Amino acid sequence: MKFAKMIGTVLGVGYIRPAPGTWGSLVALPWGWLLHVIGGFPLLVAGVVIAFAAGWWATAQMTAGSTDHDPSEIVIDEVAGQWIALLPLSYAAWTMGLNILEMWPGWIAAFALFRLFDIWKPLLVGWADRRGDALGVMLDDVIAGLFALLGVIAMAGLYHGLL
Template structure:
């Protein structure tokens, strides 16, 4: 097996942690996303999404060649890409408005929770992407889950800042 592909797909071995390797992969994405955002704001985090997706397809393809299992649990690079996407609205708000991204910690919790929910339950197009049975499907289901989670983050932020918080401040 290609060692570089294995290290990439398992995110340095994080995918071998038990239980719930996908959750561990999502957790390790959080400080990575913070680092990318801190170093280069939204543009660098967006670039990290693209790079992680491309590297993930390559690494997943390498790791699953000749195997009946198209999505072994130790492959967690897909969770990293999806979690990065779920965090993009926070990176955008921080970058555009000069807000410390860590000050938006409730959004981080929402992004993590929603991403895990969509990744585990695989509603609609997430499940269809997962059933592709190839490396693109492995990555794509988490990309779509990340997009759903990002939309959820935006909706929750709108509800909190636009409806609930003003009610509490009266």
């Protein structure tokens, strides 16, 4: 259970108050940058997959026998979702040989859009959240991350005159 708590709370970040989900998303940013710098887009994708799988397991362990299916201290789901929102930036930087930090407006958009969709829970995000199980805890943030990813792409298209 101790290992599950380390994963689920992202080494205790989930215990920071107020707004542990926002703290989880914030800590995901430098770690996402580090993954990108070390291994580019492929390593960030691998990070998403590993965070999702480990988070699903840790969430199931932490919520077993509890009536609260989504305790606020579990923030590994925010890390996975935030990394998904960063994928368009990582892909563009990786394929074009850019410094990913040069796209700083995209970082702000990815963070803001992910938090918006994670808190608002529109459409499929809300459906996943209402599942009431460990998979739902992870899926709502994955879907919020995908919505944010699409928003980042749309905003980049508008900014660069492609849309």
